[in-house]
Amino acid sequence: MKIAILPGDGIGTEIVEQAVRVLIALDLKLETETALVGGAAFEAHGHPLPESTLKLAQEADAILFGAVGDWKYDKLERALRPEQAILGLRKHLGLFANLRPALCYEQLTHASSLKPELVAGLDILIIRELTGDIYFGQPRGRRIASDGHFPGAEEAFDTMRYSRPEIERIAHVAFQAARKRSRKVTSVDKANVLETFQFWKDVVTEVHAQYPDVELQHMYVDNAAMQLVKAPKAFDVVVTGNMFGDILSDEAAMLTGSIGMLPSASLDKHNKGLYEPSHGSAPDIAGKGVANPLATILSAAMMLRYSLHQPAAADRIESAVRTVLTAGLRTPDIWSEGTHRVGTREMGDAVVAAVTGKTITKS
Numbered sequence: 054m055k056i057a058i059l060p061g062d063g064i065g066t067e068i069v070e071q072a073v074r075v076l077i078a079l080d081l082k083l084e085t086e087t088a089l090v091g092g093a094a095f096e097a098h099g100h101p102l103p104e105s106t107l108k109l110a111q112e113a114d115a116i117l118f119g120a121v122g123d124w125k126y127d128k129l130e131r132a133l134r135p136e137q138a139i140l141g142l143r144k145h146l147g148l149f150a151n152l153r154p155a156l157c158y159e160q161l162t163h164a165s166s167l168k169p170e171l172v173a174g175l176d177i178l179i180i181r182e183l184t185g186d187i188y189f190g191q192p193r194g195r196r197i198a199s200d201g202h203f204p205g206a207e208e209a210f211d212t213m214r215y216s217r218p219e220i221e222r223i224a225h226v227a228f229q230a231a232r233k234r235s236r237k238v239t240s241v242d243k244a245n246v247l248e249t250f251q252f253w254k255d256v257v258t259e260v261h262a263q264y265p266d267v268e269l270q271h272m273y274v275d276n277a278a279m280q281l282v283k284a285p286k287a288f289d290v291v292v293t294g295n296m297f298g299d300i301l302s303d304e305a306a307m308l309t310g311s312i313g314m315l316p317s318a319s320l321d322k323h324n325k326g327l328y329e330p331s332h333g334s335a336p337d338i339a340g341k342g343v344a345n346p347l348a349t350i351l352s353a354a355m356m357l358r359y360s361l362h363q364p365a366a367a368d369r370i371e372s373a374v375r376t377v378l379t380a381g382l383r384t385p386d387i388w389s390e391g392t393h394r395v396g397t398r399e400m401g402d403a404v405v406a407a408v409t410g411k412t413i414t415k416s
């Protein structure tokens with residue numbers, strides 16, 4: 054099994070380093086190869102997703118990805134910005150299904166900005182369509198308006214679009230995931246306003262006919278944003294389009310206390326995947342050794358489960374994370390009174406110790 058390691062920018066390098074240490078500690082005979090991506094690749098090769106990095110990602114059995122982006126690249130033309138690397142990987146590898154679990158660890162209930170009783174035991178799975186919608190729809194660009202409110206004025210435009218097969222395949226992913234959970238899917242749309250999302254709703258409803266054992270609910274995205282903070286535990290599997298999923302998954306992540314805890318998987322039709330933390334490159338704390346590596350470590354666990362078919366190893370990582378949290382170890386993003394503040398490396402050390410069955414001592 055070969056894993057492409059793409060640490061990227063900002064805190065990406067620090068957190069991926071810890072996840073790789075955890076994988077090595079499991080002694081699974083995995084081969085790894087590291088490559089530059091994002092701003093780091095732009096600096097070295099003049100492009101955020103060099104051919105060589107894309108080729109490595111295509112050949113590998115799975116990809117472990119850190120994060121990309123830095124404000125210093127905001128002035129670059131769009132095609133050269135770090136974000137294009139992750140968008141390009143999603144597109145070129147056909148990674149259409151993005152799984153973003155939002156799990157509130159019992160030990161971190163008090164780190165949430167919501168009342169503990171609202172989030173205790175929270176376990177939501179957001180399934181975001183990742184290669185369509187307004188993110189990739191053509192045409193897009195800038196031009197002089199020929200109609201609209203200000204004909205003759207400069208304008209910009211993007212295209213929201215979804216085809217039937219794109220909606221069908223993500224709906225199947227959601228219903229199948231629901232069968233392994235509590236058999237409840239909420240499809241989030243904006244069918245009251247947008248043609249694209251009326252079609253989304255119609256197609257999801259049709260696919261649902263093949264899953265009579267799963268309950269399907271439809272919800273408008275504005276209401277979903279509200280319900281997520283009002284009664285988040287009412288959700289189980291949430292399936293939605295690329296842009297709504299981008300927004301709602303950050304919101305759901307924050308319910309759990311810290312986005313620093315949440316892994317994600319982006320899968321193609323064969324379950325080959327790219328695994329990355331749900332958070333970004335956090336340039337403000339990069340290089341300080343304070344970033345939380347747990348989301349990346351948990352992404353490595355998802356990789357073992359979904360793409361490398363090693364569920365026992367995935368369990369070992371997930372239970373090691375619970376062990377370190379129970380031992381009271383906390384990076385600053387999840388620290389609270391009475392717990393033990395540690396840095397990125399110490400957190401990695403603790404997880405490595407826990408997966409190898411060593412006891413964790415607080416220094």
Ligand code: IPM
Nearest residue numbers: 122136137139140299331333
């Ligand atoms: C995410 C990120 C990306 C997205 C950016 C970095 C392009 O916000 O993975 O959620 O918008 O999809």
Ligand code: MG
Nearest residue numbers: 299300302303
């Ligand atoms: Mg996002």
